[in-house]
Amino acid sequence: MSLQIEIVLLVLSVLFFLSILAGKASSRFGVPALLLFLGVGMLFGSDGLGIQFENIQVANAIGTIALCIILFSGGLDTKTSEIRPIIAQGVILATIGVFLTAIITGVIIWLILGMTMASAGIGLLTSLLLASTMASTDSASVFSILRSKNLQLKNNLRPMLELESGSNDPMAYVLVITMIDLIKLNNAPNYWVVGGTLILQLGIGALLGFSLGKLAVRIINRIKIGNDSLYPILIFTFCIFIFSVTYFVKGNGFLAVYIGGLVIGNSKFVHKRSSLNFFDGLAWMSQLIMFLTLGLLVNPHALIPIILPGLIISFLMIFFARPLTVFLCLLPFRKMQFKDKAYVSWVGLRGAVPIIFAIYPLVENVPHARLIFNIVFFCTLISLIVQGTSLPLIARWLNLAEKPRQIKKMRNFDVDFSDDIKSVMTEIEITAKILEKGNLLMDLSLPDNTLAVMVNREGNYFVPTGQTILKEKDKILIITDNHEALIKTYRNLGIENV
Numbered sequence: 489m490s491l492q493i494e495i496v497l498l499v500l501s502v503l504f505f506l507s508i509l510a511g512k513a514s515s516r517f518g519v520p521a522l523l524l525f526l527g528v529g530m531l532f533g534s535d536g537l538g539i540q541f542e543n544i545q546v547a548n549a550i551g552t553i554a555l556c557i558i559l560f561s562g563g564l565d566t567k568t569s570e571i572r573p574i575i576a577q578g579v580i581l582a583t584i585g586v587f588l589t590a591i592i593t594g595v596i597i598w599l600i601l602g603m604t605m606a607s608a609g610i611g612l613l614t615s616l617l618l619a620s621t622m623a624s625t626d627s628a629s630v631f632s633i634l635r636s637k638n639l640q641l642k643n644n645l646r647p648m649l650e651l652e653s654g655s656n657d658p659m660a661y662v663l664v665i666t667m668i669d670l671i672k673l674n675n676a677p678n679y680w681v682v683g684g685t686l687i688l689q690l691g692i693g694a695l696l697g698f699s700l701g702k703l704a705v706r707i708i709n710r711i712k713i714g715n716d717s718l719y720p721i722l723i724f725t726f727c728i729f730i731f732s733v734t735y736f737v738k739g740n741g742f743l744a745v746y747i748g749g750l751v752i753g754n755s756k757f758v759h760k761r762s763s764l765n766f767f768d769g770l771a772w773m774s775q776l777i778m779f780l781t782l783g784l785l786v787n788p789h790a791l792i793p794i795i796l797p798g799l800i801i802s803f804l805m806i807f808f809a810r811p812l813t814v815f816l817c818l819l820p821f822r823k824m825q826f827k828d829k830a831y832v833s834w835v836g837l838r839g840a841v842p843i844i845f846a847i848y849p850l851v852e853n854v855p856h857a858r859l860i861f862n863i864v865f866f867c868t869l870i871s872l873i874v875q876g877t878s879l880p881l882i883a884r885w886l887n888l889a890e891k892p893r894q895i896k897k898m899r900n901f902d903v904d905f906s907d908d909i910k911s912v913m914t915e916i917e918i919t920a921k922i923l924e925k926g927n928l929l930m931d932l933s934l935p936d937n938t939l940a941v942m943v944n945r946e947g948n949y950f951v952p953t954g955q956t957i958l959k960e961k962d963k964i965l966i967i968t969d970n971h972e973a974l975i976k977t978y979r980n981l982g983i984e985n986v
Contacts, residue, residue, distance in 0.1 A: 499539070503532060503780055525776060526869070529783015539784060544850045547785050551844035554778035555657070556745050560727040561771035562654040563749020564764055570647040577824075578651030580817045581832075583690075585652070586623045586659040588813045589836075594619035596804050597863075604797040610856060617667035618860045621846045622805070622867060624660035625653045626839025642888050643828050649835055657841050658693060658743035662686050664845045668852050692739030694747055700730045701751030708757045719759040720766035723752065775840065782843045782865075790858075791866050798863055802870035810836035827886040834882050838871040901942065901965045912974050915944075918962040922981055930954035933980035938968040 506528050532539045571578060594616035601610045610618075640646065666686065704726040713719060727745055734744035753764070791798070811833035818829050846864035849857035883889035901915055916922075925931050929940055929952050943952045944963040952964075968974050 499532075503528060504776065508776075525779030526783040529780040530786060530788055531783075533784045533786065533788075542785075544785075544847060547781050548844075548847045548851050550781050551778055551840075551847060554774035555742065555841060555844060556731045557724075557727065557767075557774040558771050558778075559654065559657065559742055560730075560745040560749040561767040562650070563746045563751075564753035564767055566647075566650060566654060566750055566753065568750065568754045570644075571651045574644045574648040575651065577818060577821055578648050578655065581648075581652040581814070582656035583659050585813050585817045586656050586663070588816060589809060590616060590620045590623040590660070590663050592619075592809045592812060593622065593801075593805055596809060597801055600797050600800050600804070604800070605794075610859075613667065613671055614854075614856055614860070617664065617671060617849065617854070618863060620660060620663035620667050621848075621860065621864050622838055622842045623663060624656040624841055624845075625649075625835065626837050626841060640890055641831075641883060642890055643825070645828060645831060645888060649832065654746055655743065658690060658740045658746070660841070660845060661742055662689055662740060664848055668849060668854055671854055672852065689738065689740045690743060692737060693734055693741065693743035696734045696737070696739055697730060697744035697747030698751055700726070700733065700744070701748035702755075704730075704748065704752055705755040705757050716759055716762075720763040723763050723767070724770070726752070778840050778844070782840060785847075786862070786865050790862050794859070794863050794866055798866035799870065801863065802867045802874075805867065806834075806836065806871065806874060810834075827888060831882060831886050831888050834875060835879065836871075837875050837879075838868045840868075842868055901944065901963070912970055913965070913967050914974060916964050916966055916981065916983060918958050918960055918964065919983075920960055922983070923958065923960065927958050928954065929956045929958060932958075934966075935968070935973055935976050935980065937973050938966060938977045940964045941967055 594612070597618050598610065598612045598615035601615065641649075663686075704723070708719065708722060708726075711722070713722070726748070730748040731741040731745045734741040757763075811830070814833040814836075815829055818824055818832070842864050843861075846861040849860050854860075880889065899915070922932070925933070932940070934940065940952055942965040943950055943956065943958075944965075945959065946961075958964075966974075966977060968977055
């Protein structure tokens with residue numbers, strides 16, 4: 489038995505390592521990391537190197553836990569100051585937008601499958617279930633690409649897309665569960681009851697997420713833990729607690745953890761920086777595990793029969809259903825430019841969440857569940873390939889991308905500031921050109937609001953004074969007020985802002 493465990497751990501370590509390399513490649517070539525993670529899983533799966541993984545229950549559990557952590561981490565990283573100006577647009581897209589996407593796409597799927605796979609006998613309700621699994625968008629892949637290309641979006645588009653992507657999964661989840669229940673009941677639904685249940689679940693989720701998030705902050709700041717490394721674990725405990733409590737009182741746990749993370753992340757609490765870093769790594773690990781599991785779960789040969797309907801459905805979603813939904817939802821916001829709405833339409837990226845939702849019909853033994861899963865998986869791949877790889881390009885075409893002011897990444901100083909501290913920190917390397925005006929620290933042309941606080945000389949660190957003699961290859965830790973002061977510092981020293 490120990491040998492089997494060791495083999496499992498060996499295989500997992502190899503899969504993790506290859507996935508991390510795939511993530512590095514995604515940053516370099518602009519390919520969504522999710523696509524490469526899925527590729528690694530498929531490579532090692534039943535049609536690849538032969539790893540047999542057919543446990544739907546385990547895959548569902550992994551997906552639920554991972555999605556819970558990812559949404560909580562997304563809430564922690566979202567600043568309310570950024571989303572406040574566009575909260576109405578984001579909420580409408582995350583609720584009404586998801587509903588309209590499911591309805592429009594469901595009708596499309598029903599018509600397409602009726603023409604291309606009539607023998608399958610897919611009804612309208614099953615088509616709506618399939619569409620509901622793909623009604624939400626994926627934020628992780630979208631912004632990993634934008635950040636890897638050092639692009640920022642104009643007109644508050646980035647926070648709006650982050651808010652939509654972080655908060656639209658609960659609506660899609662409710663639709664999926666509702667459709668599954670309707671199919672299993674096999675009779676005419678009471679739409680008032682369905683609508684009331686949906687609103688009740690979202691309301692309970694929002695209320696508990698907010699109140700438990702506030703409670704978590706109070707407990708974190710009042711409790712005295714001797715070991716500082718346990719604070720991130722405490723926050724993780726609250727993440728799981730918020731999700732599970734909300735589930736047991738019939739609320740939407742996914743919305744609760746997102747709002748709980750939003751409340752906690754925008755509050756002041758002890759060891760906030762280390763906790764945010766912990767969750768950033770935990771979220772990436774959750775995505776990696778989730779994507780690998782989904783890649784192992786699919787049988788690539790089973791995708792061949794649905795290539796034609798899958799392609800038609802994918803392109804109709806990309807070029808018709810998503811744009812129609814976005815323009816309808818944003819119709820009241822007349823100040824929003826056409827190109828802004830066009831880009832929001834293009835960022836209808838499908839990711840891991842639709843695949844996770846497609847597992848639910850498998851768990852519940854819904855008719856045509858495997859066909860639903862295969863179509864969702866295929867459409868996700870097409871979305872990642874077509875939309876995911878072109879996001880920076882489309883942003884530039886629409887003149888919505890602006891290159892941010894760069895700060896040289898620190899390699900020789902392991903120092904970080906809290907987000908509450910607005911100062912800017914970077915490092916510079918002393919060159920012969922910088923020393924032309926003198927080799928004392930006081931000879932450097934530093935602005936009044938810029939300080940040199942530490943020197944790294946051949947691995948030895950010390951705090952300098954104005955009389956410190958500088959040498960070539962010295963690395964200096966610089967702290968200044970803001971980006972403008974940093975640019976002035978670079979200019980005064982005659983070095984490039986890289």
